[in-house]
Amino acid sequence: MALINLRNLGVTLGAPLFSNLNLALETGDRIGVVAANGRGKSTLLRSIAGTVEPTAGDIMRGRGLRIGHVAQDIPAGLMGTPFREAVCQALSVAEIEAEAWRADVVLDSLDVPQALRVLPLGRLSGGWQRLAMLARAWVADPDVLLLDEPTNHLDLARISQLEDWLNSLPRNAAVVIASHDRAFLDATTNRTLFLRPIASEVFSLPYARARVALDEIDASQERRYQRDMKMAQQLRRQAAKLNNIAVNSGSDLLTVKTKQLKQKAGRLEDGARPAHQERSAGAIKLANRGTHAKVLVSFDDAQVETPDGKLLFRTGKRWICQGDRIVLLGRNGAGKSRFVSLLKETIARPEAATEAIKVTPSLVLGHSDQGLAELADGDTPAGTISRRFEVGDQRARALLAGAGLDIDLQNRAVGNLSGGQKARLAMLVLRLTNPNFYLLDEPTNHLDIDGQEALEGELADQQASCLLVSHDRSFVRAVGNRFWLIEGRRLIELESAEPFFASVAGGRT
Structure with missing residues (x-):
């Protein structure tokens, strides 16, 4: 017997988010x-958890079923609670006393250091x-674990740890994961639900293979x-000719x-259904003004x-050339963020450049950080664009x-936009900056898979030169053509990112 049955489930918020969804968990x-x-996605998980009432259909849960739900947002009321105490509070009073x-x-299973367990969240x-x-x-x-974007804010080591943790769970537990991390989905799932307003598709396959199957179905349906x-x-033309006769x-x-x-x-037209066309969350386009310089940096x-002068690493002799898409790899604390900051400051203030770092005068920077700090929360999207660029x-x-x-x-405060909306605004700012070199820190944060693939395509199509930091393995594999690794206080070049990915998975710290 299924743990949970969804029958003809639907949620409409102005327009249908999904409808007639049938799924047995x-x-x-x-x-x-x-x-x-x-x-x-989040609405579906909340519906399964019982915190949102669906617009249509039924959810049947097994008697006594326990559901654990990990939402994207951390409850503000827990921020002052120590780590271990916050976990204990999920138990009943009797369980806290005895268990x-x-x-x-x-x-322990999540490798949480003892020192962190007493700190407020x-x-x-x-x-x-x-x-x-x-x-x-x-x-x-819980019998069922619902995870909403579980890899948000996690570095590669923690993502790998989470994959191992999920794969070691008892097989009688069911897990539902809403995520835009394609590699993570491939590593942790055995079924894939493509949620659609009409005719959602379910495959007994992990993401990559399910995506191929879905594309084949969509292509066949379109044909x-x-x-x-x-x-x-043709029938209507024949009918018109016969009618004249x-x-x-x-x-x-x-x-x-x-x-x-x-x-x-008429019957053919009524029964014909065009292939699903994903409603775009917004186009992502980049620009490349180009440069005659072969070596950019x-x-x-x-x-x-570090800010207090402690050596993190030395670069050795390195060059960033036109057309390079360099991925900067390294474990937490190795110095990736400091390197990105140093490069950004050097480009922004050429007069402060040293003999150790030289930047071609024709370089025009496009920069985006993972926190989207260059977008002012109090500004509006309309104000952001009209004040920065002479576009009218x-x-x-x-x-x-x-x-x-x-x-x-467009007139809403940037701080009130969703993460995905902010990310697309940041991509528009990058495009209008019209750079010839991109410095990108976790650019796929908050982008859905459609947005990630669009960004991958733009970087390739524009022949953009860039240096980027990313924990998104699928994005790194699709975009990078050079790979720099910070290791042993040195910057070394790898032929691919795979040895680093393997080392993180095999020896997390």
């Missing part, structure tokens, strides 16, 4: 939920806060639609035949240091609409 299922930003050890077992990184919420959900021994519509047009000859038989042809054409054994109000609004920010969002 069985023991051992590891289901990945895939959809664009704002298309119902508080369960919290320690879960924290508000003093911890976003990644540790996410793991605290996961521990709170699992300590209650069938075009064939049926072409046939309907019938009128001229007065033949009742031809009149009946004409009617039959029109009815057949050169490093002559530059030192990268009408053009600014058209550009924003093309990026997925309609008129209702």
Whole structure:
């Protein structure tokens, strides 16, 4: 018997997020939920958890079923609570008195250091806060675990750890994961639900293989639609010819035949359904103004240091050339952020450049950091574009609409936008900057899979030169053509990112 049955489930918020969804969640299922930003993934998980009432359909849960739900947001009321205590609070009073050890077992399984367990959640990184919420959900021994974007704020080592942790869970537990991390979905799921307003598709396959199957279904459906519509047009042309003959000859038989042809054409048109077209969350486009310089940046054994002067690593002799898409790899604390900051400051203030770092005078920087700090929360999208770029109000609004920010969002405070909306605004700012070199720190944060693939395509199509930091393995594999690794206080070059990925998975610290 299924743990949870969804029958003809639907949620409508102005327009349908999903409808007529039928899904049986069985023991051992590891289901990945895939959809664009704002298309119902979080709503579906909340519906299953029982915190949101669906618009239509039924959810049948097994008697006594325990559901653990890890939402994207950390409850503000927990920020002052110590890590271990926040986990214990998920237990009943009786369980806390007799079985508080369960919290320690879960924290041990997630490799939470003892020193962190006594710290308030508000003093911890976003990644540790996410793991605290996961521990709170699992300590209650749920039958079903619902995870909403669980890799947000996690570095590669923690993502790999989470993959191992999920894959080691008891097989009688079911897990549903809403995520835009394609590599993570491939590593942790055995079924994939593509959530759609109409006719969601479910495959007993992990993401990559399910995506191929979905594309084949969509392509086949589109061919069938075009064939049926072409046939309907031919029937209507035949009917028109017969009708003319019938009128001229007065033949009742031809009149009946004409009617039959029109009815057949109508049935074909009524039954034809075009292939699903994902409603875009906003276009992502980049620009490349180009440069005649072959070498954009050169490093002559530059030192990268902490703010207090401690050496993190030396670059050795390195060059960033036109067309390079360099991925900067390294474990947490190795100095990736400091290197990016140093490079950004050197480009922004050429007069402060040293012999160790030289930048071609024609370089124009496009920079985006993972926190999108260059977007002012108190500003509006319309103000952001019109004040930074000489495009005019009408053009600014058209550009924003093309990026997925309609008129209702254009005058809303940036701080009130969703993560996906902010990310697309940041991509528009990058495009209008018209750079010839991109410095990107976690650029896929908050982008859905459609947005990630669009960004990958733009970087390749524009032949953009860039240096980027990313924990998204699928993005790194698709974009990078050079790979720099910070290791042993040195910057070394790898042929691919795979050795680093393997080392993180095999020896996390």
